[in-house]
Amino acid sequence: MGRGERDVVARGARLSEAARAVVGDHARAVEAVRAALKPIHDAAVQRELEAIPVARLQDVTEGRLRLGSVEKSGLRTVGDVLAAGPYRLRQIAGVGQRTVDQMLAAARRLSEAVHETVAVHIDVDRWEPRTTALVVALHVLVEAGPDARRAVDRATEVSERLDPLLADARPAAGRVRMLLAGQEKRARAVRAVAAIRSLVGEAERADLPELLAQASVDLLRGPSSDLAAQVDFELRSAEYYSLLAEISGRLSDEAAAEGFLPDEIVERVRNQPLDDAHRRVSLRGYQAFGARFALAQRKVILGDEMGLGKTIQAIAVLAHLAAEGKSHFMVVCPASVLVNWTREVEARCALRVMVLHGPDRHDAFADWKGRGGVAVTTFDALRGFPAPGGDEVGLLVVDEAHSVKNPKAKRSQAVALWAEHCGRTLFMTGTPMENRVVEFRNLVRMLDGGVADALGERDALAGSVAFRKAVAPVYLRRNQEDVLTELPSLQRTDEWEELSASDEEAYREAVRLGNFMAMRRAAYRRPEKSAKLERLREIVQEAAENGQKTVVFSCFKDVLGVVQEALAATATDGVTLFGPLTGGVPAGRRQQIVDDFADAPGPAVLLAQIQAAGIGLNMQAASVVVICEPQIKPTIEHQAVARAHRMGQVRPVRVYRLLATGGVDERLVRMLEAKTRLFDAYARRSAVAEATPDAVDVSDTELARRIVEEEQARLGMARESLTAREPLTAGESLTAGE
Incomplete structure (x- = not known):
C-alpha cells in the first residue's frame, strides 16, 4: 500500500467526519427546538386538563365511577384530580382505593390523549420569553432550508456506506500495519480502499463535501436578534409550523391527511417516489402525499380546501418530473393569479417560468416550445395555442378547475383537448362540487371517462360514501381542520x-x-x-x-x-x-x-x-x-x-x-x-x-x-x-x- 491508497483513506475519513458533523449539528438544532417546545407544550396540556370537568372521567370508564363526593371536595377538573394524587384522593369520604385507582387511570388516559392532540400556538401580538426561545430555535432550521435536510439525508447515507469500509481499510493507513495484518485482512483492506475511492469520487463529483460544509455553517448560524426571528416567523409562519409539527411528532390524522382514500390507492401512493432535487421548499406530510397521489394516479383532481398549499404540491410534482427528464409544463389559471403563479414557481423550484399572456403570447409560446420550462397562461389564451403532440408536455396543471365544469364553454373544450393530449393532468380546485353532481362529473370526464361513467345518479343520491368511493381514483381532498392544527x-x-x-x-x-x-x-x-x-x-x-x-x-x-x-x-x-x-x-x-x-x-x-x-x-x-x-x-x-x-x-x-x-x-x-x-x-x-x-x-x-x-x-x-x-x-x- 502506497501514498495513493493512504490518501484515499484520508479523503474518506474527512468525508465521514464532515457527514457526522452535519448529522450532529442537525440533531443538536432539533434537540434545541424540543427543549424550547416542552415547557410551552406542557403548559398547554395543563390548561386543557384544567378545562376538562371531572364528569368526563365517567365517559372514559363507561359510567362506572361515582364522582359526587369528589366534586364536593373541591376537585372539579381532570387537572385537579391528577394534581391531587392518590393520597389526597383516598382522604375523600366515601372514596375507596379501587375508585382512586380507576379515577387516576381514567385521568391519565385523558392526559395522554391531550398530550397527543394539543397544538402549540404562537401569539405574535403577545411575545413572551418561552415562545421567543422556541421561534429562535426553529429559525436555525427554517433558515438552513431544504438543502440542510437534503445534506443530512446524504450524510446519513454516506456514513452508513463509508464507515464500515474505513474500518476494513484501517490496515492500509500505514505500511507496518499492513505488513502485520493477516492475509484475509489485507485483502479486505484492498477491496475497501477501492470502494472508498469510488464512493469519495462519486461524492466529490456531486459536490457533496461543499453541500455538507454549507449545511454545517447554516445549522450553526442563529438569528441576528430575537426580533429578527420574530419578524421572520410572521413572514414565514407556515414553514415554522411545518417544522414544529414534524419535530414534535404531533402530525395530523393520517387517514384525514390521505383523504380517506381506499387502502389499495393509499398503498400505491405511498410507494411513489418524490424527487426533491429541483425543489426549494419543504413539504408537509399531507402535501407530499398529495404530490405523490398526482404522480401515481397520473390524471387527478386535487380538491384540498383553500389554504392548504395546492400550488406548492403542484410545484413538487413539476420538480419531480423535471428530475425525471421532462422539460415542458403548462399551467392554466385565471388571469388574476398569473403573477402569483409566476412568483411561486420562481421561489419554490429551480425551473424556468414563462408567462404566455398579452399581445406577445404567441412569440412567448414559440420560445417555450423551443426552450422548455413552466408556461403559465390563462383559460382564454390557451384556446389560441395548438394542442401538444405525443409526450411533449410533462404535466398540464389547471388551477381553479371548477371554471371549466361547463362542457359547452369554449374554455372547457380547450382544456379538455389539452388534457386528452397530455399524459399527466392535475386539476386544482377547492370547490369541485357546488350545486350539482353532474358538474363534478364533467370535470372527472376530462381525466377518466371510465370513472365518470361509473359515477351515475345512484351515487349522487346514495350519499357521500358511495360518491367518494367512486371518484377515489381521480380525486383527493383534505380540510384545514384535519391537517393544519396550528391555524389560529x-x-x-x-x-x-x-x-x-x-x-x-x-x-x-x-x-x-x-x-x-x-x-x-x-x-x-x-x-x-x-x-x-x-x-x-x-x-x-x-x-x-x-x-x-x-x-x-x-x-x-x-x-x-x-x-x-x-x-x-x-x-x-x-x-x-x-x-x-x-x-x-x-x-x-x-x-x-x-x-x-x-x-x-x-x-x-x-x-x-x-x-x-x-x-x-x-x-x-x-x-x-x-x-x-x-x-x-x-x-x-x-x-x-x-x-x-x-x-x-x-x-x-x-x-x-x-x-x-x-x-x-x-x-x-x-x-x-x-x-x-x-x-x-x-x-x-x-x-x-x-x-x-x-x-x-x-x-x-x-x-x-x-x-x-x-x-x-x-x-x-x-x-x-x-x-x-x-x-x-x-x-x-x-x-x-x-
Whole structure:
C-alpha cells in the first residue's frame, strides 16, 4: 500500500467526519427546538386538563365511577384530580382505593390523549420569553432550508456506506500495519480502499463535501436578534409550523391527511417516489402525499380546501418530473393569479417560468416550445395555442378547475383537448362540487371517462360514501381542520341589522320591480341612512383601533364604491384604503394592490369584489373580513374567507357577514345552508348524512325567482316577472359595472 491508497483513506475519513458533523449539528438544532417546545407544550396540556370537568372521567370508564363526593371536595377538573394524587384522593369520604385507582387511570388516559392532540400556538401580538426561545430555535432550521435536510439525508447515507469500509481499510493507513495484518485482512483492506475511492469520487463529483460544509455553517448560524426571528416567523409562519409539527411528532390524522382514500390507492401512493432535487421548499406530510397521489394516479383532481398549499404540491410534482427528464409544463389559471403563479414557481423550484399572456403570447409560446420550462397562461389564451403532440408536455396543471365544469364553454373544450393530449393532468380546485353532481362529473370526464361513467345518479343520491368511493381514483381532498392544527381561530359572526326606513323603501321598490340584484344591494342605495353601512364603519373602526387590517368583500362594484366613499369620509387617522379590486382591474395590478395592502404599516382596508379577489390571491395580512351581503353560492364565501384564514396566517381571523332582517338576506341564508350541507356531503367530508335529492337541482336562476316571488307575496305585491336587466350570478356581474 502506497501514498495513493493512504490518501484515499484520508479523503474518506474527512468525508465521514464532515457527514457526522452535519448529522450532529442537525440533531443538536432539533434537540434545541424540543427543549424550547416542552415547557410551552406542557403548559398547554395543563390548561386543557384544567378545562376538562371531572364528569368526563365517567365517559372514559363507561359510567362506572361515582364522582359526587369528589366534586364536593373541591376537585372539579381532570387537572385537579391528577394534581391531587392518590393520597389526597383516598382522604375523600366515601372514596375507596379501587375508585382512586380507576379515577387516576381514567385521568391519565385523558392526559395522554391531550398530550397527543394539543397544538402549540404562537401569539405574535403577545411575545413572551418561552415562545421567543422556541421561534429562535426553529429559525436555525427554517433558515438552513431544504438543502440542510437534503445534506443530512446524504450524510446519513454516506456514513452508513463509508464507515464500515474505513474500518476494513484501517490496515492500509500505514505500511507496518499492513505488513502485520493477516492475509484475509489485507485483502479486505484492498477491496475497501477501492470502494472508498469510488464512493469519495462519486461524492466529490456531486459536490457533496461543499453541500455538507454549507449545511454545517447554516445549522450553526442563529438569528441576528430575537426580533429578527420574530419578524421572520410572521413572514414565514407556515414553514415554522411545518417544522414544529414534524419535530414534535404531533402530525395530523393520517387517514384525514390521505383523504380517506381506499387502502389499495393509499398503498400505491405511498410507494411513489418524490424527487426533491429541483425543489426549494419543504413539504408537509399531507402535501407530499398529495404530490405523490398526482404522480401515481397520473390524471387527478386535487380538491384540498383553500389554504392548504395546492400550488406548492403542484410545484413538487413539476420538480419531480423535471428530475425525471421532462422539460415542458403548462399551467392554466385565471388571469388574476398569473403573477402569483409566476412568483411561486420562481421561489419554490429551480425551473424556468414563462408567462404566455398579452399581445406577445404567441412569440412567448414559440420560445417555450423551443426552450422548455413552466408556461403559465390563462383559460382564454390557451384556446389560441395548438394542442401538444405525443409526450411533449410533462404535466398540464389547471388551477381553479371548477371554471371549466361547463362542457359547452369554449374554455372547457380547450382544456379538455389539452388534457386528452397530455399524459399527466392535475386539476386544482377547492370547490369541485357546488350545486350539482353532474358538474363534478364533467370535470372527472376530462381525466377518466371510465370513472365518470361509473359515477351515475345512484351515487349522487346514495350519499357521500358511495360518491367518494367512486371518484377515489381521480380525486383527493383534505380540510384545514384535519391537517393544519396550528391555524389560529376563525370566528364567524352574522351581523343582523334592522333596515332603516330609507333602506326599507329602497328594498320595497326593488321587490316591486322583481329585480333580484337590486334587492340584494338595496341596503346600500341610500348611504346616509344605511344600517349595514353604519355597522361596517364600526367594525372597520374597531379593527383599526386594534391595529388590524380589514378586507371588505362585496359582489357589487357600486356597493364597494359606496363603502369607499363612506370610509374615506370617516377614516381614522393612519388607516389607508386600497382598491376597489374588481374584475376590471388587470391581473398584474390586482396582485400589486394586495402586496401594497400587506406592506402598509399599521391598519388598512382593502375593498374587493368577491369573485375577483376571492380566488387565487393570498390576503394573510388581513385578520378581519367583512362580507357586505350573503352570496348565492356558499363556496364563494368559503373561498373569500380562505384568502385570509389559510396556512401562513398568524392571527385569529374574525369574519362578519352583514345581513338585513326580514327579506332577501334571510331567505338566501336559509337556502344556502342546504347548499352547504350538499357540498359537505359530496366534496368536503368523507362520510356524512345522505343529501336530499331536491337540493341537487336548485339553480341560481330558480333560486332568485323563488325568492322574488316569495318576497312579493310577503309584502302584498302583485307578482312581476324577474327582470332581465341585470345578471343573476356574481360571476356574470364581475365586469358589468354593478
